[in-house]
Amino acid sequence: LNVAPYGNVQYGVESAAQDYFRKSAKDLTLAESAFLAAIPQAPSYYSPYGAYYDREKVVGRQQYILDQMAKQNMITQAEADTAKNIDIIAGIQETLQPKYEGIKAPHFVLSAKKQLEEDFGGETVKRGGWKVITTVDMKLQELAEQQVAKGMKQIRDQKGDTAAFAAVDVKTGQMVALVGGPDFNNPDFGKVNYAKERIPPGSSFKPYDYATLINESDNVAAGSVLYDDKNALPGYACTKKNAPREDSDCLHDYDNKFPGPVTIRYALGGSRNVPAVKAMLTVGTEKVRSTAEAMGLKSGYTCPAPGQSTEARGTCYGSSAIGDGAFLHLDEHANALATLSRMGKYVPQTYILNINDSRGKVIKEWKQPEGKQVLKPDTAYIINDILSDPRASYLRTDRKFHNYKGWKFAIKTGTTNDNKDALMVSYSTQYAAVVWAGEHQRAVEMKTPMENMTQPIVQGWMRAAHDLIKTPAVNWEKPASVKMVPAYVLRSKISSNAEIVPSPSEDLAPSWYKEPNKQAGSSQIIDKVTGKIATPCTPELAKENQGNANANIFSVDIYSNKKSTSTNTAAQDDLHQCSDIKPQLTLTAPSTCVTSCAFTVTVTQGTHALTSDKFPGTVTLFVNGQQIEAKSVSTSPSTVTFTYAPTAVGNASVEARVTDSALYTSSESATVDMSQ
Helix, strand or coil: CCCCECCCCCECHHHHHHHHHCCCHHHCCHHHHHHHHHCCCCHHHHCCCCCCCCHHHHHHHHHHHHHHHHHCCCCCHHHHHHHHCCCHHHHCCCCCCCCCCCCCCHHHHHHHHHHHHHHHCHHHHHHCCCEEEECCCHHHHHHHHHHHHHHHHHHHHCCCCEEEEEEEECCCCEEEEEECCCCCCCCCCCCCCCCCCEECCHHHHHHHHHHHHHHHCCCCCCCCEEEECCCCECCECCCCCCCCHHHCCCCCCCCCCCCEEEEHHHHHHCCCHHHHHHHHHHHCHHHHHHHHHHHCCCCCCEECCCCCCCCCCECCCHHHHHCCCCEEEHHHHHHHHHHHHCCCEECCCECEEEEECCCCCEEEECCCCCCEECCCHHHHHHHHHHHCCCCCCCCCHHHCCCEECCEECEEEEEECCCCCEEEEEEECCCEEEEEEEECCCCCCCCCCCCHHHHHHHHHHHHHHHHHCCCCCCCCCCCCCCCEEEECCCCCCCCCCCCCCCCCCCEEEECCCCCCCCHHHHCEEEEECCCCCECCCCCCHHHEEEEECCCHHHHECCCCCCCCCCCCCCCCECCCCCCCCCCCEEEEECCCEECCCEEEEEEEECCCCCCCCCCCCCEEEEEECCEEEEEEECCCCCEEEEEEECCCCCEEEEEEEEEECCCCCEEEEEEEEEECC
């Protein structure tokens, strides 16, 4: 009696008596007692505070209870009839607290209720009376609420007004935290659970594209190449290549750049759109969708036609590879990515641990599922390794939280093309978490960069959640079947962001990977300045003989006209032109040099700047072919002076040489009598 449910947030007859009638249970009248006795069988129906309250049903049940009491001689029939004639509903007080006031983690509770309805049917759940223990971890839930609340100022500054967060225990599939919005009591949209609404995932969907490509192909490894180029693709006619982005029919990246050959590792780490769409189209949109759904998007990845509800399954096209015009549930997204962390094994997500009825009988008890292998372990490991690689990540250096106290965190950003949705996902071997930020109607284009909103929330939660773990960090174990194979080497950055080059000359491949022909290890002459193939105009100092430089040999791009041949038709050095003017210098030298003398060099730039971060400009002094000293130069013109003390007697050849940022050189010499 003291734990029976009485509707609203009340458990126990004393609490119910205070809430409904403002009196102690010992002071209840017969009519009031019979009314309260009617409620526990189905609180949602019988409680005036219930979601499905039915006045006639509760009054009917109250009168039935009174008649049963008379039949069992607990009261007289006259007493029963008198109690029945009392308008008991009129005496019920307004609830002391709103329906959800005082409930912790309300969106989590409602998500658990939704699972109950899915598992047992809405009518069964409406009757109520069950004791349900959820999977929520209140420490992790409070961390999530704190991080979302802390992040709302930045979100509002960027024109958003809400956010949602979901996190799952990787090993068990148990949801440990869920925030459907920052303020449940917001009268306009506080009750909307955005973690259970359909949200376009943006680029956070890309791990599914590449996981499917590797899983379903025998020629794809982390070091394989897809071309990030501006060309026609299914769904992108690309007939207006020179038009501004807003008028173009080509597929674009976020930075409007097309860097050419990109490895799978750097395409995913750099969140490039063109390679991701090519990855999906190569294996088929439906294959990627079915793989993502098998991994945990149990409510489906929907691609509705214009004007249709987001629940309409629709036909997915290439744009769905980058989360454009396609929708999923945030909580399911977290568990599907946890499948990668589980080395390809799907475990159903759950909000519920145990259910007991009002008599204590066990209705349902959670047990650890065995799980189902939906991705090959090799595939999962390779994706995990890429997403936890800070070198391949385009994130700003101070945003790279891939390594934390021995833990490896996989990280993927997500932004929709219309800038109305900002996402970030992160997972380890312990937890998978995802955050979304936006405007409550998804009608406002937000200010970029989106990571300013999402990264602090996810990073803050992941670090704090792992701080609570008292055992040593555990990371993904490389399957023995995963091998290292030659990989295309990226030597130039593919964006203006913070990815780090060069990429590895060997990279991960699944056991079923078939290497391209042995020309893969062949060398080519590369321009060190641009990282592209040297031409006759490339200066000698800029040339370098490098292995694994033939992108076409590593290419798995079926949409590129560049084929795997012994002749590399990849991008060529377009910085150096045969008409370029080299830097110029003049050397002023004495005719004789006794104990010490000064050599003055004046430098002016040619076509290219004298200096750059990659190749600083220098002036070097040589005597009889031996380097004496080198000094930096940056502005044009510049004058530098070298002081030299002879070490031998006789005529000496003195040379001054300037090298600029493009590795062009010029020199001038003089003969000096070295006397003592």
